[in-house]
Amino acid sequence: MxxxxxxxxxxxxxxxxxxxxxxxxxxxxxxxxxxxxxxxxxxxxxxxxxxxxxxxxxxxxxxxxxxxxxxxxxxxxxxxxxxxxxxxxxxxxxxxxxxxxxxSVRALLDVRDRFVHSEHSQILKINFQPFHRDTPSIDDPRNIGQGLTFLNHYLCDQLSANPDYWVQALFRVLQRQEFDGIPLLIGDRISSRMQLHESVAQALKKVSQYPSDTPYTTLHPALQELGFEPGWGNTAGRVYETLELLERLLTTPSPALLEAFVSRIPAFLRVVLVSIHGWVGQEEVLGRAETMGQVIYVLEQARHLEQQLQADVQQAGLAWLGIQPQVTILTRLIPNCEGTYCNQRIEKLEGTENGWILRVPFREFNPNVTQNWISKFEIWPYLESFALDAAPQLVRHFGGNPHLVIGHYSDGNLVSFLLARQFNAIQCNIAHSLEKSRYLFSDLYWQEFEPHYHFSAQFTADLISMNAADFVIASSYQEIVGTPDAIGQYESYKCFTMPQLYHVVDGINLFSPRFNVVPPGINELRYYPYFQTESRHQRDRVRDLLFHRQDAAIFGTLDDAEKCPILAVGSISQTNNQTGLIAWFGQSPTLRNRCNLILITNKQHVTEASTPEEAREIEKLHALIAQYQLAGQIRWIGMQLQSDEMSEVYRVIADKRGIFINFARFEAFGRSVLEAMRSGLPVFATEFGGIAEIIQDGDNGFYINPTNFDDTTWKILNFLNQCDANPQLWQTISDRAIQRIDRHCNWQTHVKQLLLFARIYGFWDYISHSSREALQCYLDALFHLLYKPRAAQILDEHKQR
Missing domain, CATH: 3.10.450.330 (Nuclear Transport Factor 2; Chain: A,)
Incomplete structure (x- = not known):
């Protein structure tokens, strides 16, 4: 430079x-x-x-x-x-x-501070850089987010360079595998790595004498005599394959062999997913507006994880021992549950054999607060006591300690940090969205944001949990490091200042192999293409809702319902930018002459708002509609639709050859965009955020810049004009959108990768445990000296309500 x-x-x-x-x-x-x-x-x-x-x-x-x-x-x-x-x-x-x-970074942070506060004083410096020195690190930024691939290569290189040490480490990992006192894989008769090598050769010879479909129970006595316990496979063929993988790994290690073998280790049979906010239930109990996308993600992830673990147990040959894997969603119990099951301690997760929702209440510091829904911005004072109360309940519920703790969102990740440390479990973080990137200058002006958003607690919690996690799952590469033109969500934690609180000199190692990019899946049974007409029982009712029905929660009667519909979906917020959408549409007479705007939000009236921000945005929306005289050209449906209704909305718009628009200022990985694409709608989505990695501009959708009204209008009108000249173009984009989602947003692939990460990172954690002790002490200090005082201040406010 x-x-x-x-x-x-x-x-x-x-x-x-x-x-x-x-x-x-x-x-x-x-x-x-x-x-x-x-x-x-x-x-x-x-x-x-x-x-x-x-x-x-x-x-x-x-x-x-x-x-x-x-x-x-x-x-x-x-x-x-x-x-x-x-x-x-x-x-x-x-x-x-x-x-x-x-x-230096320190000098730049001092300047930022002076910009906000002319008085300069000594301030706490947070620096994680010393803890990165002894850990492997990715060199090429293009490989950030491919941590598993990097770590596999690294471990195999180490195995080749120092085979005695690493084979011994692998032996110890296999030796410690058990479930509720039942030894798995190898028993006491194999007492050294050399004996392991010899026993594997003998076992391969023995197993090869049986037909490949011979049940494991037939092989068990002979294999146990050689020192092998259950877990190698359910048939002779499967056992042979797994033992052969181990033999090849011990002699000629490679990343592919390591991954293939470790993927078969029957570990992590008790999994807890932490999603704190509550309002987590079946079907229509899907969080509040600010957490709905996360809750849907968690429910789908839990169901598919449980199904995958059941299949893994069967293939590992453990079912005959009565071993049952279990997946549990840990959330909060809400006494004032508004007619839902959210006040029930335990609930079976539909579509699973052994999946559950476990609800633990917050301690009643003030029942007026803790017995009701609490916003994600206000939840921080209750997390430590929640973790303390949840830990023994999880042990009773599982019948033992969980092996893998998966945190969701900033609060769930902090609780995962506390639980994983207590259980000595592997910790996975999934941020969904880091608020720091969603609110401009949220760090620099944190004191102004603090009364409503409490970012001092949240950003501190983020620093702790993301550095504590054994591995981190991001939905996109951009979520980690952005683009050449924009800083990523995790990258924004690299260095920042919160004036008069602390400086972060080095908050995260972006080149750490802990980061892995795995897109979420989508419910393919619900969000299916519009041309699958045999299943569309809601079509007529939803068409009436979108274009004709009169209701107190619906604004606007369309002058011409046959114009091309532009659909926008999302809860009302500054980030989702519905006000920008209305202003953009209102300022283009050509667009208004050609199209109708169909806006679906969770509410429409100021009296329904749950936060001051939401109230302000609703007021602005009504004012903009009046300012641009959009009556007759817009339908604003402000109600919570049922899931089967919402899925049909996309298909009805597709029936009319319409389009979907995401006008957000920033979108981490927009669930509604995936749903629209799977339904067959051409999508125009914000270029700011991770969704750009699913859309290939001009091929299966289009990027837009929501701050550039003219360019966005031109893009949409140009597409519609081209469709007039060539009707097949709309169909081509629609078909490619469906194919893209089917290939890249698949829950089966997602959970297989997640479990593989847990196994590989569990192996890495075991052999490098001592190097993390200093980091754990540092994280404890941040939690007790920074996080807890910030949370205590919020609690004091809540006690006065």
Missing amino acids: ETLIRAVLESEEKKDFQQFIEQLSAIDRVYLLRNEILHAFANYCQEQEKPVYFFRSSAIGELIHAIHEMLLEDGAIWLMLRTRIASQESWWLSADLSQFKPV
Whole structure:
């Protein structure tokens, strides 16, 4: 980056850079982010009548495009440059551009603090970098999120370089496999790795004498005599395959062999999924608006995990021992449950043999609060006591300790950290969405956000849990490290400041092999293509709902119901940006003449709002509809639809050759986008977030920039015009969307990968346990000295309600 800065400051472009900085200073902006900087530079190029190449291809253009933050101080310019994905540099330039130098992260954080508070004081520095030194790390940023592949290669390289140590480690891992006192895989008769090698050869010879379909029970006496216990397979053929994998792994290790063998180890038979918020139940008890997507994800993941574990137990030959795997969703019990089952301690998970929902109540510090639903932004004071209360209930429920704890969202991940440590279990984190990226300057202005969002507790919890996890599942690569033009959700935790609270100098190792990208699945039985008409029993009723029915929760009567429908779905929030959607639609007469807008939200009236933010957004929506006189061109359905109704909504819009739009400012991995694509709708979705990894622009859907109204309008009208000229185009995009979801968003693949991660990372955790002790002490200190005081302040507020 020094070369590029020097190229600008030691050429004629220095004058342009100086004028550009002066122009920024004149508009009284001190702290600018990338989009603002690029917009201002585009205006500068236009005003100065620069050639087209100058905006991006000149040296100054390249430098401007690399700047993600700019701070203008008296006598200095501070730049945060993102030279490539997952790589940031900080630079200081004198105001007259005569000097420049790289600066440390600490210096940049101090400047950010001064921007908010002129008084500078000593502040706590959080730095996880020392704990990264002794752990393997990915080199190429393109491989971030492929942690399993990297770790397999790393372990096999280590096995080849030091076979005695690693074979001994593998032997110890196999030796400790058991379930409720029942030894699995190898018993006491095999007491060394050398004996293991010899016994495997003898077992292979013995098993080869039986027909491949011989049940394991027939083989058991002979294998036990050689030192082998159940778990190798349910038939002679399966046992032979597993033993042969182990023999090859011991002699000629490779990543593929390691993965294939470890995937067969019958470990992690008790799994708990932690989803704290509550309102987790069957079918229509799917969370509140702010957590609905997460709850649907958790229920589907739990069902498919349980089904996969049942199949694994059968294939491992353990069913004859009466071993039953179990998957349990841990959530909170809500006494005031509004007629649902959310006040019941235990509930069977439909579609499973041994899947459950276990509900544990929050302690009643103030029943007016704890007996009711609590927003995800207010839940922090209750998590530690919840974990303490849940632990013994889980043990009783499982009949033993859970082996794998999967956290969902920031609060569930923190509870998973507390539980996994207590049970000595493997911890998996799934963030779903990290709020830090969803609210602009949420760290820098945390004190202003604090009364409503309590980000000081949440961001601290995130730092603790993401660094404690044995492995992390992200839905997309962008969720971790963003794009060349945008910082990822996890990357935003790399370095940041919360003025007067703490500086994070190094908050996360983005190159850690703990990160793995695995998209979620979709309920294929519910969200199926529109042309499968034999199952569409709700079609007429949903068509009436979308275009004709009159109801207090429905706004608008369409002047022409035959115009092309544009469907938008989502709970009301600033991030989901329904106000931006209405403004965009209202400002385009051509679009309004061509299309109707169908907006489906969870509510429509201010009196229904559960948060001040939601109330403000509803008021703005009504005001914008009136401002642009959209009556007759919009249908706003503000009600909670049943799942079978919602799935049919997409298909009815597809019947009319409509389109789906996601206008969010940021979308981690939009469930509604996946549902729309599987139903056969062409999708126009925000380019900000992870959904761009499912959509291939122009092939099976389209990206839009919700801040660029003109470009979004052109994209949609151009598509519709092309469809008029070539009706097959709509069908082509529709078919490709369905195929894309079927290939890449599959629950069966998801849970197989998740269990493989648990087994590989469990092996890694066992052999590297001692190196994590210092990290655990550091995390404990952050929890007790930072997190708990922030949570206690929220609890004090709740006690006054």
